[in-house]
Amino acid sequence: MSQNTETPIDESQQLDPDELSHIEDSGLAKAIEAYRKAAGDLVTDEQRAEVEKRVSEMMSREIIEIDEEHVAVEIPIEKSKITIGSPTLTRFEKARIIGARALQLSLGAPPFINVPDTVHTSLNIAMDELEQRVLPIVIKRVLPNGDYQNIPMDLFA
Numbered sequence: 001m002s003q004n005t006e007t008p009i010d011e012s013q014q015l016d017p018d019e020l021s022h023i024e025d026s027g028l029a030k031a032i033e034a035y036r037k038a039a040g041d042l043v044t045d046e047q048r049a050e051v052e053k054r055v056s057e058m059m060s061r062e063i064i065e066i067d068e069e070h071v072a073v074e075i076p077i078e079k080s081k082i083t084i085g086s087p088t089l090t091r092f093e094k095a096r097i098i099g100a101r102a103l104q105l106s107l108g109a110p111p112f113i114n115v116p117d118t119v120h121t122s123l124n125i126a127m128d129e130l131e132q133r134v135l136p137i138v139i140k141r142v143l144p145n146g147d148y149q150n151i152p153m154d155l156f157a
Contacts, residue, residue, distance in 0.1 A: 032058055072146030077155070084141040084149045088157050093139055094130065101126035101135060 032055050039051040075083055089097070105111060105122035112134040119125055129135050135153055142148045 028058065028063065070145050072148060075147055075149040077149065077151065080155055082149070082151055082155060084143060084151075087155075089139070097135065097137060098123065098126045098130055101129060 035055065035058070036051065039047070077083075102122045102125070105125055111125050112129050113125070113132055115125055119128065133153055133156075137153050139151045139153070139156075140148055141151060
């Protein structure tokens with residue numbers, strides 16, 4: 001049988017109800033209690049004083065629950081420069097473009113290039129159109145805060 005190795009906590013280390021009234025966030029109260037519990041087996045009074053100092057710092061911190069609303073804005077393209085991401089198409093962008101274009105071609109859309117006799121699938125036609133940069137597509141790259149940049153296909157290297 002396994003024995004319970006958890007060390008008991010002194011009542012002086014647990015949060016008082018008065019302290020809990022100052023803490024509106026129950027997650028913070030649980031974190032402080034767990035911090036005190038983890039430091040419960042400290043030997044010296046200096047170490048315990050350091051723990052209490054850190055706990056008081058935790059309790060005095062400002063809790064930000066909701067950040068200010070950020071309105072997403074378009075980042076303009078200045079001097080044909082791509083500011084979000086790499087100057088080349090990512091493999092995910094290429095796959096999305098080729099897949100969408102191949103689907104369009106298979107559903108009867110006219111190709112933007114002269115189709116050579118050696119090409120037999122819509123996927124090969126879509127890859128050739130992408131290589132020749134004839135697709136009228138704009139890539140939208142988005143930052144985590146919602147800001148975005150619309151990049152025409154001809155700006156990619």
